[in-house]
Each structure stands twice: as structure tokens, then as C-alpha cells.
């Protein structure tokens with residue numbers, strides 16, 4: 462299959478557009494003026510059930526929905542389109558709507574961005590955002606990486622290797638780098654080599670991680686793409702040079718693992734000596750169900766991958782379209798883990814990434830008559846916090862933790 466991506470405009474020229482009801486078409490035309498949209502031929506042809514869009518998780522995962530934007534902003538834009546207002550007026554309404562959804566920063570803490578495109582939160586790990594990785598094979602509706610992905614905000618990416626090397630040399634404690642994006646696997650094999658080689662050349666870096674949703678969105682990257690073999694050979698070379706390579710695969714729903722080509726792609730990556738760990742968020746209406754999560758993790762283990770993190774969004778944005786109360790996310794996760802075999806229990810979750818720490822919600826406990834969430838710090842920019850247990854007052858309906866934590870003594 463040859464990769465073909467569709468924007469909101471070009472999608473309307475596909476037969477799939479006509480599978481949307483007229484109301485869905487109308488909403489699609491309005492909402493995609495505000496929100497990012499990109500889908501590809503593989504997702505359209507293989508992952509979406511066009512006969513049952515209302516209940517299809519991959520449709521919700523790729524097609525922005527009306528509930529994702531604020532009602533007043535939706536209506537303003539709809540009115541301007543209905544009266545055939547000038548383009549500039551429509552664009553202005555879309556811009557206002559977008560700004561109301563996305564504050565002008567990433568959900569991560571800007572204080573940890575030391576140099577454009579470099580994010581240094583945990584002492585031993587540096588996260589890198591190469592400019593060429595500033596897109597994905599398809600966009601997820603719940604994605605918050607709006608600024609680097611769509612607005613191509615230069616603060617969030619780098620193209621100058623010299624600055625990265627200078628930073629690494631000034632921080633000899635860093636031994637692990639994460640290539641993130643967008644998606645680093647949108648880069649050609651030769652571009653991947655170009656960003657990796659200077660960083661590992663002087664022996665400081667012992668492990669590399671690639672965070673990618675390409676196995677779900679474009680598995681042909683590891684089977685029939687022109688440079689698929691070159692990429693797999695490079696993975697193999699890296700592991701033979703004693704660089705530990707982890708492919709952090711982003712999966713959201715077991716449907717993403719069904720096509721035969723995904724299983725082939727996974728097998729090809731594993732054969733190159735790379736470890737695949739899986740992560741993704743729990744999101745309302747897509748995978749907020751213990752059976753779905755248990756099935757997702759079971760398939761991951763079955764195909765030779767390691768369940769790793771289940772995230773809860775720290776900030777759902779003003780509409781909270783995908784929001785799940787923290788207590789509910791915990792209950793679903795625990796139920797899914799209980800229903801799984803021991804190999805699945807490598808999963809950690811629900812996990813929240815705070816500005817300072819990565820915290821796993823371990824469960825609840827009642828102390829002196831007060832029900833509390835129990836949280837464990839699993840990583841922090843202050844190593845002395847790692848492993849510490851914290852408590853926060855339990856609330857059945859709370860959508861996010863205040864992280865006004867009480868440390869255990």
C-alpha cells in the first residue's frame with residue numbers, strides 16, 4: 462500500500478466523506494476549521510467501520526467531534542459560514558475558538574525546555590523533538606501537541622545537532638534519549654540516522670527510545686515502505702553497537718492490532734533486536750472499559766510487546782470531551798489488570814505526568830475515616846522523590862487531581 466494522507470479539504474473528495482450523515486458532514490466542516498485533522502488511506506480503509514460510525518472507536522480517535530470545541534465558538538463559526546461571511550472573518554472565528562482550547566504552550570512544563578526542541582525533566586533522560594518529526598501519519602483527536610504539530614512553533618523542535626551535543630556534553634548525567642514528535646517514524650531511514658548518529662557518536666548515550674504511533678497508523682513503515690528494510694537494518698546495527706533501542710508504541714484500542722500487517726510489522730521490529738513497550742491514554746468513549754483495556758494488553762503480550770504505561774490526561778482542556786473522573790479511571794484500570802494474566806502486569810497506571818513528577822495512582826486507602834487516593838512517584842526531576850508515596854483526598858467525581866499531595870511519613 463502506498464501512503465496517502467488526507468486533509469479536511471482532500472478528504473471531502475474521497476468516497477468516505479459520503480458515508481458521513483449530512484449532520485456529520487456539517488460538523489466535520491466546521492470543527493476541522495478549528496482542530497487539527499489528518500488521516501491516511503490505511504486508517505480509512507482498514508480501521509474504521511463506516512457502517513457504524515457512532516460507535517466506532519477509531520472514527521472518534523481520528524475525526525474531531527463537535528463536543529470537542531466550546532459551544533459558543535462552534536455557533537459563532539457556524540453563523541459566519543451560513544451567512545457566507547468573508548474568509549478573513551471565518552478564519553478569525555476559528556482562531557479565537559482554537560485559542561480558547563489551546564493555551565499558548567504545550568501541556569508539559571516549559572521550564573524544562575532548556576533549548577528549543579530539548580526537554581529535560583528527568584535527570585538521566587533527554588527528550589528530543591527533531592523538526593522533521595513534527596507531524597504524524599494520522600492525527601489523534603485527543604492530541605494536545607497542537608503548537609508544534611500544526612502551528613509549527615519553532616520553540617518546540619530543533620534542527621541544529623550541534624546545540625544538542627553541546628547540551629549533552631554539559632550534562633554528563635544524561636544517558637538516555639527519547640526521540641519524540643509528532644512522530645519520529647515519519648522521517649526517512651536516512652533522516653533518522655542523521656539525527657541519531659551525532660548523538661550516540663561520543664559514547665555517552667546508552668539507550669534510545671522512539672515514541673511512535675506508526676504501528677497503529679502506518680504499519681507499512683516496517684514492511685513494504687521503500688526504506689523499511691534500511692530502517693530495520695539500522696535498528697539491528699544500533700543494538701549490535703550495544704545501544705539499547707526501545708520502540709515505545711502508542712496504542713489506544715485493540716482494533717489497531719487486528720490487521721495482519723500490524724502483526725508483521727511488530728515481528729519485523731522485534732527481529733531487529735528492538736524492545737517494544739506500549740503506552741497510551743485512557744479516554745472516554747474510546748477505551749474506558751476494563752474489557753477493552755484487558756484485550757489491548759493481552760494482544761500486546763501475545764505479539765511480543767510489553768505493556769508499559771496507561772496515562773490519564775492531566776488537563777483535558779476546557780471542553781473535557783475525553784474526560785473520565787480519576788476514580789473511574791482507577792476502577793477501570795484495576796479491573797482490567799485483575800482480569801489479565803501476570804505478563805500484563807508490567808502495565809503501570811493510571812499514570813499522571815505532573816510538572817515535576819510522574820505519578821502512578823496505585824489505589825485508595827482509608828485513614829482515620831478519610832478515603833484517600835494513594836499515589837507513587839515513579840519518576841521525578843528530583844531523584845529523592847522517586848518511590849515516595851503520596852496521598853490526596855478521594856473524590857468520586859474529580860476530573861483531575863489537584864496534586865496538593867500529602868507525603869507519607
Ligand code: SF4
Pocket residue numbers: 596597599600601603604605606642643644673674711
Ligand atoms: S500520534 Fe501522538 S503526537 Fe501524533 S497526533 Fe497522535 S497523540 Fe499526537
